[in-house]
Amino acid sequence: MTRRLLALAALAFATSASAETIAIVDARLMTMTAAGEVERGTIVIRDGRITAIGPGVAVPVGARVIDGRGGTVTPGFIQADSTLGAVEVSQVPASADRATHSAAISAGFDISLGLNPDSILLPVSRLAGITHAVTTPLYDDRGGRDLQFAGQAAVIDLAQRPDMVTRPRAAMVLEMGEGGAERAGGARGSAIVELKATLADVRHFAAHRVAYDRGEGRPQKLSRVDLEALIPVAEGRMSLIVKVDRASDIREIIALAREEKLRVIFDGAEEGWRVAADIAAAKFPVILDPLADLPHSFSELGATMENAARLHAAGVMVIIKTGSGVAHRARELRYGAGNAVAYGLPHDAAVAAITVNPARVFGVADRVGSLEAGRAADLVLWNGDPLEPLSQPQAIFVEGVEKPLTARPLELRDRYLPR
Template structure:
């Protein structure tokens, strides 16, 4: 084979392995456009090279492929928060669960992005629910509103260093990552977007049983991180006193103590929320509250601290003493106080991640303004995790994550008729729909030979 032919073959293979963004111009016309911050009736959204080119009421540009959205609704892709998408297949099967970590030497340094599976069956299902991006969060004892996080049973069998004085288990669950749900082999958008730690009853259990003990241990850990950051050379020479966390965890926590990496704090009780706000103020931490079922009781304090909240809008049962005042109006009360909220899905936002929009609809029925509910699914998650203007909204320059719906996105019977992620149109199929179609009306012709005998 000639050198010229070899080069041509190599170029073709590279294009297959790393497909370029679609170059065609797509115009979605005639629909009700929810930009994430406003509404445009009979609007036009123009996509090119993976980005939103324009959003308005003008005509489609010449040469564009036109998608007729008359009678339909066009919205940004939903951003799932506190999710396990791509990192958990079956929660009860350990080998498919890369959200939970049981090492006492790798806590804060646990990076969930290394366990992501772009072939996960959960991704197309979520995509069919209009989800285009997700914030994947490590599991921990007493985790957030999804209620499928790892529960601490008190029987710790930790990998890593044994009796070396390291925290067992650690106070930190690890670092979250942002993923996109488009087809392809690389779903990671940004790793290490936030640190995760449980407080309240779960945090107290880790620290020895009392809430006060956790706060003391937490502050001491942050002091150790600052000591290490100032004296790395002494640490390398073994000339620094013994520290309670590993070097990997110390390094991972430096951005947290410096206020560059937000800390997702799982907390439920109003009294615990107050103490976490105090801790953040004293230590100079940038925090995000996760859960906050009793947040409405201290909404003004949360707003004054300018702390956002990841909320399960349908959490309304006092399943324990931390959620005695849980109510369906929580999201509305937080929003009314000026808190930036993002609405979560159910059961860890893996198999039921798509239910975030149902939860948002329920929040609207309990007082949350409609536009605030749309923002809580799209613009707000991006803003909370430092990507304001990059995705989660229909605006020039933003990633072309666009969903065309048959109707109102908050109406359960509405469904996507087109989904774009980074400008690429996605198939509206999943393993479930393929199995349905295969065996619909008997499906004899598509069955494997053994099934036809």
């Protein structure tokens, strides 16, 4: 009964919060649009959407005013390549839905199904300015090491509501390079040949579904579920997130993508700076960890903390992630962006790398990732530079709903502090 009352109270709060008119005044606005930065501006939010933004915006009569003096408003941050919502306690298998080892499901694994909106990791990440995440499936190390694909990623919001999925099946996840070679028999060449064969099978299946259902036609290695899931990839309608690091592997994927007409997003790319011109020419975005500078394998010998700056300078769209996909470290996102600035990435480019860039790449830029009239009010008011570790959020809105500035770790701290 108590839980039901709490849920009803939370719903009532969310509804009333999204229905009122709110004005954030006298703040520095990082719009991430052609309007650039506004040094002292106002944002008006009504019914969960931005209705006006700029330096000379009048505050509507009756609006609740939030004083943003000395602060900065940014779009909500987007943590790419995360497992937020799909894991609670890493060492408790029943609470981890981030991977499958089913022999019949590889590409067909849809991580948007079965996510947990009540995860206590969501408010912790939200307090770091993260309002959305690209939840990405992993390969399961307990078994199924020969699975070719990890599955399909999804864009989620961190509002902690049942309809948390902003965009399901946003991209397909594939590991190539060293990891792909291991799954394909131990050689990189095998992984490339296997991928080409898979794409040929998918295209054949798409053209001969009726024959397949009658048990006719050529045999297929993948299950029907996987074949169906890969059709958008083979047709160039779904992006393929390719986890790869070595410069030569990146070149191979670029050539393969050109031949097969694939849309590729590089993930990792620790030696990406060495082939930055090739990546820029291919117009493929790169998701990277700006703190990666210690080679853990021969594929990462060229790792450097200047990777983001060098790729950006070459014209590559950079997306920053942190924590190597570990949900418990998602909150470090803005620290990683700040480190990228320390190693040469322009400040506005670093903010773009955790806001508008991932929004564009994963198909949600019409809703979030920038501050613009008509967009959902998905934003954070900071009391200082958002990439400065000492700065803290003063107000957080997720898809138009203002969220409390608390999380379970803070509640436990307050509960057990000496009185």
